[in-house]
Amino acid sequence: MDSYIADISKTLTILCVEDDKDILEIYKSLFSLVFKKVYFATNGVEGFACFEKENIDIVLTDYQMPKCNGIQMSKKIREIDSSIPIIMVTALESIEMLREAIDIHVTSFLKKPFTSASLFSTFNLAVKSVIVDRCMVKEQREKILYSNYQEDLTFSKEKTITKNDTEKNNRLFDFRCEVQYKPKDILSGDSYVIRKLNNDEYLVFLVDGMGKGISASVTAMLCSAFVNYYIDQHLREKRICSLKSLLNAVVDFVKPNLLEYEVISAHFLYFNKKKNELQYAIFSMPPVLYMLDSENVLKIKSNNTPLASYTKEFHIHTLDISKLSKMIIYSDGLNENLVDNSDIMYNSYLSEDFKKAKNMEEFELLKNKKITKQEDDVTYVLITSSL
């Protein structure tokens, strides 16, 4: 046995199942110095009981034994552990026994009578098999740890980029403002920014990168990070930050970073309390739903095609919000999610649920009655008058 194998063997346990007490004594004298711990059993029943109770790394078993033979015991062991090395000692060369042993993946055979050299040669293989198994388990564990670490870090980064100035008190002017940000995977293709520009103005920005996965997420995060940078810079320098200037800057910034077929969908909403107006530029996003002082749910449709590397101009429109009572701004993960056990999109119910819900909690309850399986990243901003 080479020194590496010998060192590893000293960390392993072995179960020896043998009805011949003389042979058991030989095992005891041979293995006590080689393995960390040696367990003994005189038949398959005892052997299996010991395997269940102790933490065994290698099994050495005789074939012919009273009560339960080596094959019967190994079958039970395989039901619990599919990879533990099992070495079978036998004087027989029955084809039927060999076939059964192969079926249950007995690792090696030792033909009686055997020499100590053949015994240790067989053990070398068994120990190597344990080493490979342990390395694989260790590698998998490390991969999972690394993946979890990356996911936690990525989500923290996303949360850092998605700034929300209404988060502390959920207030946007006199309205209640609540946000649901629920990525389907850790890397979200959605992102949002809600910023207070001054006492009279707020920006709500919601972006949805094209497609799914890392590319969409990187684009969405880039856009949000830039919008925050742009606003922070203007706030620091006490400059006026108009929607038009912000849009020009975002378009200039994002264009060189887009792939050939890549487009971005986004809501840019500027709320102005003094003027009681909402300026908006919506680039192929689902409509904003809102209610004034009546029971009707109204919608603001996109007034622009998606943002792309070739975007040169955009439209900004204005809405009177003097009588606004509630509003919902959302990504397509909300309205295009299929309702459970149907081919109908939640879009068919959204307007009614929005109308009924007084706040996000109520809206979630209504929505979750129809949808239990989230199909895409979901982000929405719910603005209600009930504080």
Next chain:
Amino acid sequence: MEISSSSNIITIKGNIKALSHYNAIKGEIDNIINDFSHVKIQILESISITSSIIGYLCNIAKQGVNIEMHVQDEGLIDLLDDLNLVSLFNVRKI
């Protein structure tokens, strides 16, 4: 989803949802626009369309390809209208 084409017309049956659908549709249209500057897309049954396909169609429209989209599902027409794509894709009801 099933896709077939004849001349400059492609017909899509079933719901458009997966990445493989995007690849299939893009492949068919790429072939058509090699020979035609006008492509007619018939969408039967589907209630939605993926953003990847929207991105691709916007791009070829920008390159001068004339797109005509004939859609069966009312919901999808409303969706395209909400997204401000009716005019760009010349959406019509079947």
